Amino acid sequence: MTYKHVLIILMVSLFTACTTNTKDEADSATVEDRNAASGSDSSTGNSDSNSARSFGTGADGDTSMTALDDPQSPLSVRIIYFDYDSSEIQSQFRDTVEAHSAFLIANPEVIVALEGHADERGSREYNLALGERRSQTVRRQMTLLGVPSSQIRATSYGEERPVSEEHDDFAWSQNRRVEIIY
């Protein structure tokens, strides 16, 4: 959850950089101080020092902050799951892909990372390729819906970063996924 907050902050700061001169200026009454703690995914040897940054929401800031943060919005769904040995987007995730695509089209400075994953069965390298196939499928769907491909970065971790370490059907279904990361 901290990671999500950091990314939202970074995204908002990217946004406000266009609309305000300095970070301390605020058009509206809302000023947020957050600690930009180092991301939990930095590799060995990198450590960002904790620093506090304040942000103004900017003119259009309200829409994006609210939309991404809103637990009722389809944008709050950030994981798409897949069937075994498949990279097809199932019908129940079509709305999610559409919502994220619409958001990206409306916010052309936002870049999304699509991270593909596979369950642990079989060969690791083939699973790396399967994970990529899944993230590419989501990317393709988004570009078909009008998102410029420069806003999408599709990668794969194969089976290397499972969310569940168990070895049963449910664990595997949880691991076959594409994560949508802002």
Added chain:
Amino acid sequence: MHVAKKIVFICLLTCLSSVWAEEELEIVIDKGIENSLPIVILPFGWSQAQNLPPVDMTEIIANDLARSGRFVPMSEADMPEKPTQIKDINYKDWRLLGMENLVLGNIKQNSTGDYDIEFRLIDVYKGKQIIGFHIPATRTQLRRTAHQISDIIYEKLTGIRGAFNTRIAYITVKRLPEKKRLYSLQIADADGYNPQVLLESSEPLMSPSWSPDGKNLAYVSFEKRSSAIYVQDILSGQRRLVASSPGINSAPAWSPDGSRLALTLSKSGDPEIYILHLSSNTLQQVTRNRAIDTEPSWSPDGNKLAFTSDRGGGPQIYEADLSGKRVKRLTFNGPYNARPRYSPDGKNIVMIHGEKKRYRIAILDLDNGYLNVLTESRLDESPSFSPNGSMIIYATTVYRGTELAAVAADGSVHQRLALQDGEVREPAWGPFPRK
């Protein structure tokens, strides 16, 4: 015979658990060959009886030979006598016990502080020496010398070159608090001793691959938040990035002459096999196909690449010449065959064979097309041949995670190698040491 085997098994466990430190591999033999050879490794004489010898040569040799599954070393408790000189051997006693071969030896420390090892392999029934050597060694070379002795004994008695004086590379994963993980690339002696960490990372590591001269390891690292291939000098620890194009950079495989790396890149839009010429840094594309093509393995003569492709629907093993123009499908048995590796003699390919929700290690005979499934488990992966082609080391998933195991190439012997702490996976057996 069975009782002796059980005693050996228990002896091995107690020896291993008392000597090995927390981080080292523990080896447990599950299933030995039925007609394994009984052998006596007599405790080596030590010129300073009042001290302990620096290394227990006897134990290393006995463990090596037992681990191959082809020998059953007699336990010291059962030995009627323990001569250290050939003239003191009472052949009749050993013949009565059914022991065909005897190894005796001596360790002497000389005036410079180094050592002289003497060993002799004796044929009990003929009553004479088969082979014997004097080997000088420094203290740090003692374990290696013991493995060299095991190699000599093994080759003399089986006709096959021994692979005890070799190393393995593997990846370990330790779970840390807050869902974090610590990955490391390590190498160790083939018996699990002397593990050395070559790289540590909080991002995944994959696919270690030995250069044919044993001096470098290529591997995949996600430290840049997506897959990239590095080549690292084992002695110096220096490394360089050799592939980091957009998309996948993975599955590095050294050519037999050490000049090129076959690898998988998806920069063209889908994963394809390329050959990277290391000195000129030029790329040669091998496969051109919309499907997934990955996991290249060089034939020992350097003329062909076996690889995994799902161009036919599901993953199967194919073979191509280096131009990629002549591609032949090799596997027709079951819906899933992946991760090929040629045997050192080029006659077989080991792979992951998936069928009815079980993923097991299998060997394909390239002459007759016969597929022999070697393991009985359900989630096996990453098979790698020993350099003499006798054994295959691989990773298997058990409840607590992945661990290493080994099986004879004909399926006759089986062992588990369990790291005490954390998971171990993706083993790669190193080459014979260069002389």
